[in-house]
Amino acid sequence: MPSSRTIAPEIQYASLAQQGETAQIGMWVFLVNETLFFGALIFTYFLYRLSYPSEFAVAAKDAVLWCGSTNLVLLLTSSLTMVLAINAAAQGRRSEMVAWLIATLALGFLFLGFKGYEYFEDVRDKVVPGLNFEMKPGEAPAGELFWVFYWVATGLHAVHLSIGIGLILYMLLWRIRRGEITPTYYAPLEVVAIYWSFVDAVWLFLYPCIYLVGRS
Amino acid sequence: MSIAAFEPGAEPAADVESSNYLTARNTIASWLLTRDHKRIALLFMASITFFFFVGGFAATLMRMNLATPGGLLQPSVYNRMFTMHGIIMVWFFLIPSIPATLGNFFIPLMIGARDLAFPRVNLASWYVFNLSGLVVLFALVMGGADTGWTFYTPLSTEYANGYVFAAAMAVFINGFSSIMTALNFIVTIHRLRAPGMTWMRLPLFVWGVYAVSVVMLTATPVLAMDTFLLAVERFLGVGLFDPSRGGDPLLWQHMFWFYSHPAVYIMILPGMGVVSEIIPCFARRPVFGYAGMVVALMAIAVLSFFVWAHHMFVAGISIYAGVVFSLMTFFVAVPSAIKVFNWTVSLHKGAILFDAPMLYALGFVLLFTLGGITGLMLATLAVDVHVHGTYFVVAHFHYIMVGATVSAFFGGLHYWWPKITGRLYPEIWARFAAILMYFGFNLTFFPQFVLGYLGMPRRSYTYPPEWQSWNLLSSAGASILAVAYLMPLLYLGWSLIWGRRAGPNPWRATGLEWTIPSPPPSGNFEHTPHVALGPYSYDPERGRYISQDGTSHAV
Numbered sequence: 201m202p203s204s205r206t207i208a209p210e211i212q213y214a215s216l217a218q219q220g221e222t223a224q225i226g227m228w229v230f231l232v233n234e235t236l237f238f239g240a241l242i243f244t245y246f247l248y249r250l251s252y253p254s255e256f257a258v259a260a261k262d263a264v265l266w267c268g269s270t271n272l273v274l275l276l277t278s279s280l281t282m283v284l285a286i287n288a289a290a291q292g293r294r295s296e297m298v299a300w301l302i303a304t305l306a307l308g309f310l311f312l313g314f315k316g317y318e319y320f321e322d323v324r325d326k327v328v329p330g331l332n333f334e335m336k337p338g339e340a341p342a343g344e345l346f347w348v349f350y351w352v353a354t355g356l357h358a359v360h361l362s363i364g365i366g367l368i369l370y371m372l373l374w375r376i377r378r379g380e381i382t383p384t385y386y387a388p389l390e391v392v393a394i395y396w397s398f399v400d401a402v403w404l405f406l407y408p409c410i411y412l413v414g415r416s
Numbered sequence: 417m418s419i420a421a422f423e424p425g426a427e428p429a430a431d432v433e434s435s436n437y438l439t440a441r442n443t444i445a446s447w448l449l450t451r452d453h454k455r456i457a458l459l460f461m462a463s464i465t466f467f468f469f470v471g472g473f474a475a476t477l478m479r480m481n482l483a484t485p486g487g488l489l490q491p492s493v494y495n496r497m498f499t500m501h502g503i504i505m506v507w508f509f510l511i512p513s514i515p516a517t518l519g520n521f522f523i524p525l526m527i528g529a530r531d532l533a534f535p536r537v538n539l540a541s542w543y544v545f546n547l548s549g550l551v552v553l554f555a556l557v558m559g560g561a562d563t564g565w566t567f568y569t570p571l572s573t574e575y576a577n578g579y580v581f582a583a584a585m586a587v588f589i590n591g592f593s594s595i596m597t598a599l600n601f602i603v604t605i606h607r608l609r610a611p612g613m614t615w616m617r618l619p620l621f622v623w624g625v626y627a628v629s630v631v632m633l634t635a636t637p638v639l640a641m642d643t644f645l646l647a648v649e650r651f652l653g654v655g656l657f658d659p660s661r662g663g664d665p666l667l668w669q670h671m672f673w674f675y676s677h678p679a680v681y682i683m684i685l686p687g688m689g690v691v692s693e694i695i696p697c698f699a700r701r702p703v704f705g706y707a708g709m710v711v712a713l714m715a716i717a718v719l720s721f722f723v724w725a726h727h728m729f730v731a732g733i734s735i736y737a738g739v740v741f742s743l744m745t746f747f748v749a750v751p752s753a754i755k756v757f758n759w760t761v762s763l764h765k766g767a768i769l770f771d772a773p774m775l776y777a778l779g780f781v782l783l784f785t786l787g788g789i790t791g792l793m794l795a796t797l798a799v800d801v802h803v804h805g806t807y808f809v810v811a812h813f814h815y816i817m818v819g820a821t822v823s824a825f826f827g828g829l830h831y832w833w834p835k836i837t838g839r840l841y842p843e844i845w846a847r848f849a850a851i852l853m854y855f856g857f858n859l860t861f862f863p864q865f866v867l868g869y870l871g872m873p874r875r876s877y878t879y880p881p882e883w884q885s886w887n888l889l890s891s892a893g894a895s896i897l898a899v900a901y902l903m904p905l906l907y908l909g910w911s912l913i914w915g916r917r918a919g920p921n922p923w924r925a926t927g928l929e930w931t932i933p934s935p936p937p938s939g940n941f942e943h944t945p946h947v948a949l950g951p952y953s954y955d956p957e958r959g960r961y962i963s964q965d966g967t968s969h970a971v
Contacts, residue, residue: 211939212524212531212608222533222607229599229633237637240671244645244656252662330652341655342662348654352645 207385220387227391231398234360238402241356245349245409252342257414259343262327262336263350267318268411271311275400278307282393292383294376301372304396308365315358322350353406360399367392436838436935451535452938457521458836459542460512463549465905467508470556472901474501479860479894485881494877495562496578502565503583504556507590508549510817511679514686515632516541516597518828519625521836523601525929525936526619528610528945533603541596544589552586555579564875566676569657569668573649581650588643591636594682598632601625610928612947616710617964619927619951620703623710624689627717631678631685635721639675642668669731673724681720683817684784685713687824688755691777694831695759697925698774699766700956700971705758712751712758719748729800738797745795752788756781767956771923772846776827779854780820787815790865808868811861819857826853826904833908834922838935839915845907853900859893924971926953928964 213219249256285300326334329344329351336343371389375381381389437454440446447455474497481488481497489497520538524531532538555561561583563571572580605618605626618626645656646668655661657668696703703709725733725741759781768774790812793799803809826849833841863886870886872879879887921930928945929936948966955961959971 210531210535212529212533212535214944218607222603225607226534226537226599226603229602233595233599233633233637236634237641240638240641240674241645244641244667244671247664247667248662251664255662329654340662341660344654345656345662348648348652348656352648 207380207382216385220385220390223387223391224394227394231394234398238353238356238405241349241353242405242409245353248342248345248349249413252340252345253414254338255340255342256346258336258338259327259346260410260414262322262325263411264318264321265411265415267314267321268407271314272403272407274307274311274314275403278304278311279397279400281307282396286386286389286393289381289386289389290383297381297389298372298376301368301376305365305368305372308361308368311361312358312365315354350410353410357399357402357406360402364392364396364399367395435937436933437938438837438935440938449539451531451539453520453524453532453535453538454836454936456535456538456542457517457519460516460520460545463542463546464509464512464517467504467549468901470553471501471504471509472898474498474504475894476898479891481877482879482887483891485879485884485887487877489877491877492562495875496560498875499562499564499583500552500556500560503561503587504552506565506679506683506817507587508545508552510683510821511590511594511632512545512597513683513821513825514690514828515601515625515628516545518621518690518825518832519601519686520597522832522929523604523622523625524608525835525932525940526622526927527605527608527613528928528941528947529604529608530940530944532600533608534600537596538600541593541600544596545593548586548589548593551582551589555582555586558582566672567643567646567668568672569646569649569665572646572668573657576650581647584643584646588640588647591640594632594636598629598636601629602633605629610945610947613964614947616707617947617950619689619964620692620706620709620713621686621689623713624686624692627713628682628685631682631717631720635675635678635682638671642671642675666728666731666733669728670725673727674721677724677727678720680813680816681716683821685716687780687784687821688713690824690828690831691759691780692755693925693927694773694777694827695762695781696952696954697831697923698769698771698777699763700769700954700961701762701764701766702952702954703758704761704764705754706950706952708754709758712754715751716748719744719751723748726795726800729797730804742795742797746792749788749792749795752784756785756788765956770847772841772843772850773827773831773923775847775850775854776823776830779850779857780823780827783815783819783823783854783857787812787820790815803868805873806868807864807872807874810874811864811868814861814864819861823853823857826850829904829908831923832929833911834918835929835934835936837912837915838918838933839911840918840922841911841915842907845903849900849903849907852896852903856893856896856898856900860890860897861893863887863890863893924961924969926951926961926963931963931965931967 207216209216209219213222281300281303285297285304288297288300322328323332326332327347329347333344333347371381371392375388437452450456477489477497478494478501481494487494558579561578561580563576563580567580567584572584605622648654649656655663657663657665659665692703692709722744723741725737726745729738794803794809794812830841830846867883867886870883872883918934920933931945932941945965947964949962949964951964953962960968961971962968
C-alpha cells in the first residue's frame with residue numbers, strides 16, 4: 201500500500217472511515233438542495249410549456265439537436281470514466297486512476313466546447329432573450345420564455361460542470377499529488393464523483409426538456 | 417452510579433481560565449479562522465445582534481411615524497423603512513438567530529460530539545452571512561428598497577425603484593449561509609451522535625434544530641431560483657413574471673411563499689426546541705409526551721411545505737386551491753396544539769422555579785398560542801378575505817415571529833449563558849426584563865389586532881385620526897419593548913466581568929452539555945460520553961435528577 205502520508209481523522213471523528221462516510225453523506229445532503237434548485241427551474245419550464253404548448257414547440261425547433269445529443273453522450277461517458285477512476289483508487293492503481301481522471305476532465309472540457317459552439321450558433325440564430333432576439337413566425341411573445349429557460353438552465357448547468365472540473369483539478373493537482381488519496385481513504389474522490397454524476401443527471405433532465413419535447 | 421452534589425465555583429479558577437475555548441488561543445486570527453463551533457456561534461451572535469438593532473431601528477422609526485395620523489416620515493421613506501425592517505429582521509436576525517448561535521454552540525455538546533461534521537463549512541457560512549449583510553447594508557445606505565420584504569412583482573421588476581436588486585441579491589447570498597448551516601446540522605445529527613445517543617434519546621432542542629435544518633435545506637433553493645429568475649428579468653428585460661410578455665406574476669408569489677411560509681417555521685421550530693429544554697428543567701418534571709413532541713416537530717416541518725398558498729387567497733388563485741390550502745393550514749394547528757398541551761402538562765405537579773429562562777419560556781407558550789389561534793382565523797377563507805393585508809396579519813405574525821421566537825431566543829440565551837460564558841447573569845434584572853418584554857410586546861401588538869379588524873391596511877404611512885389611540889398604545893408599547901430588548905445587553909455584558917462563576921451545572925439540568933466545565937474546553941469532551949438514558953430525567957418527588965450519561969445527582 202503506497203501511502204506517502206499518514207492521514208489522521210479530524211477531531212470530531214472517531215476514525216478515518218467515519219470521516220469518509222460522513223463526507224459522502226454531506227454531499228448527498230447537498231444534492232438534495234441542488235435537486236430542489238434545478239427542480240424549481242424545471243417546474244417553471246413545465247408551467248410555461250403547458251400554458252403555451254404551440255409557441256414552445258415552434259421555439260424549441262431552433263435548438264441545435266446534434267450539439268445537445270453529442271453532449272449527452274460525452275457526459276454519460278464521463279460518468280463511466282469517473283467510476284473507473286474510483287475503482288482504480290480503491291485498488292491502489294494510482295497511474296490508472298490519474299489516467300481515468302484526465303479522461304473525465306477531457307470529456308468535461310469537450311462538453312463545454314460543444315456547448316460554447318452551440319451558444320455561438322444560438323447567437324447567430326438570434327435567440328438570446330432580451331439582448332439579441334428575433335421572434336420567428338408562430339412563436340408569439342411566449343416563445344421567448346423557452347429561450348429564457350434554455351439559457352438559464354444550460355448556463356447554470358455549465359457553471360456546475362465547471363465547478364466539477366475545478367474539483368477534479370484540485371484532486372489531481374493537490375490531493376493526489378500529495379498522496380492523500382489512498383486505497384484506505386479515497387472518500388474525497390468519491391465525494392467529487394457523486395457531485396459529477398449529479399451534474400450528469402441534471403443534463404439527463406434538461407436534454408429532453410430542451411431538445412426532444414414537441415419535436416416530431 | 418456516582419453521586420456528585422452541585423457546588424458553585426468549586427473548581428479552581430486558574431484551571432478554568434487556562435483551558436476553555438474562550439482563552440485557548442486568543443489572537444484575532446485565531447477567532448477569524450477558528451474551526452471551533454463554539455467560537456463560530458459567538459461570531460454569529462455578534463453579527464445577528466448588530467442586525468437585530470439595525471432592524472429594530474427601522475421599526476422604531478415606523479412606530480414613531482405611526483404615533484400620529486399625520487406622520488413623521490415622508491411616505492417614500494416609510495416604505496423603505498418597513499421593507500428594510502422586514503428583510504433585515506427575517507433573513508439577518510430571525511432565521512439565523514437560534515440555529516446559528518445556540519444551535520451551533522449546543523448541538524455538538526448535546527449529542528456528545530467534539531465539533532460539527534464540517535467545521536470549515538461552518539466558518540464559511542459565517543463569512544457568507546456577513547457578505548450578504550454587507551450587501552443589504554449597501555442597499556440600505558444607498559436608499560433601500562420599497563417593495564416590502566416579499567419583493568412582489570411587478571413592484572420589484574417593472575416599477576422597482578431604489579436598490580431592489582441589491583436587496584434581493586443579499587437575500588440570495590444569505591441563502592447559501594442558511595444552506596451551509598443546515599447541511600452541517602443534518603449530517604452532524606445523523607453521524608456524530610455519541611454511543612448510546614439514539615434518535616429517541618435526543619434532547620428536543622436537537623430535534624427542533626434537525627427539523628428546521630431539513631426545512632432550510634429544501635426550501636431555500638427554491639427562493640434562490642426565484643430571486644435568480646427575478647435578476648434575469650431585471651437585467652435582460654425578459655418577461656418571466658410579466659403578463660404582457662407571456663409571464664405569470666403569480667409565479668413569483670408561489671415560489672416566494674414556497675420558501676417563505678416554511679421560513680416562518682424555520683423561525684419558530686428552534687424556539688420550540690429551546691422551550692422544550694427550559695420547561696422540564698425549571699418545572700423539575702420530565703417533558704410530557706416526548707415521542708409526541710418529536711412527531712409534532714417533524715409533522716410541522718413536513719406540513720409547512722403544503723400551506724404556502726394561504727398567503728394568496730385574494731391574489732386570484734382558484735377557489736378549489738384555496739379550500740385545499742385552507743384545510744392544510746388547519747392541519748398544521750394539530751401538531752402545534754399537541755406541543756402547547758404537552759408543555760402545559762409538563763408543568764403539572766412540577767416544582768416550578770420562576771427563573772428568567774422559565775419566564776421567557778412561559779411567555780413563549782402564551783404568545784405562541786395567541787399567534788397560533790389568530791393564524792387559524794386567517795386560515796379561514798372568509799375571514800381572510802376581510803382581514804387580508806391589514807394590521808391583523810401584522811399582529812398575527814409578530815406574535816409568532818417576534819413574541820414567540822424572540823422570547824425563546826432570550827430564554828435560551830439566559831438558560832445557556834452560564835455554559836457559554838462561565839458566569840451567572842443577575843437574576844433579578846433578568847426576571848424584570850423578561851416580564852417587561854412580555855408586557856411591552858402585548859401592548860405593542862395587541863392593539864394591532866384591533867386595528868386590523870377595524871380595517872387599517874398594513875404598509876400604510878398614515879391612517880384616519882379615529883384610530884390614533886390604538887396606534888399610540890402600540891407605539892408606547894414599542895418603546896417599552898425597546899427598553900426590554902436593550903436591558904439584556906447591559907446586564908449580560910456586566911455579568912461577563914462581574915458575574916458569579918457558574919460552575920458546570922447551575923440549573924441542575926440533565927443534558928450532556930451540563931456534564932462538562934463552563935465554559936467548555938476547546939475539544940468539548942475529554943472522553944466521548946456514553947449515553948445511558950433519554951433527556952429530562954427529573955424526579956421532584958425524590959429530589960433527584962439523572963444526567964444523560966447515567967450519573968444520578970441529589971438536588
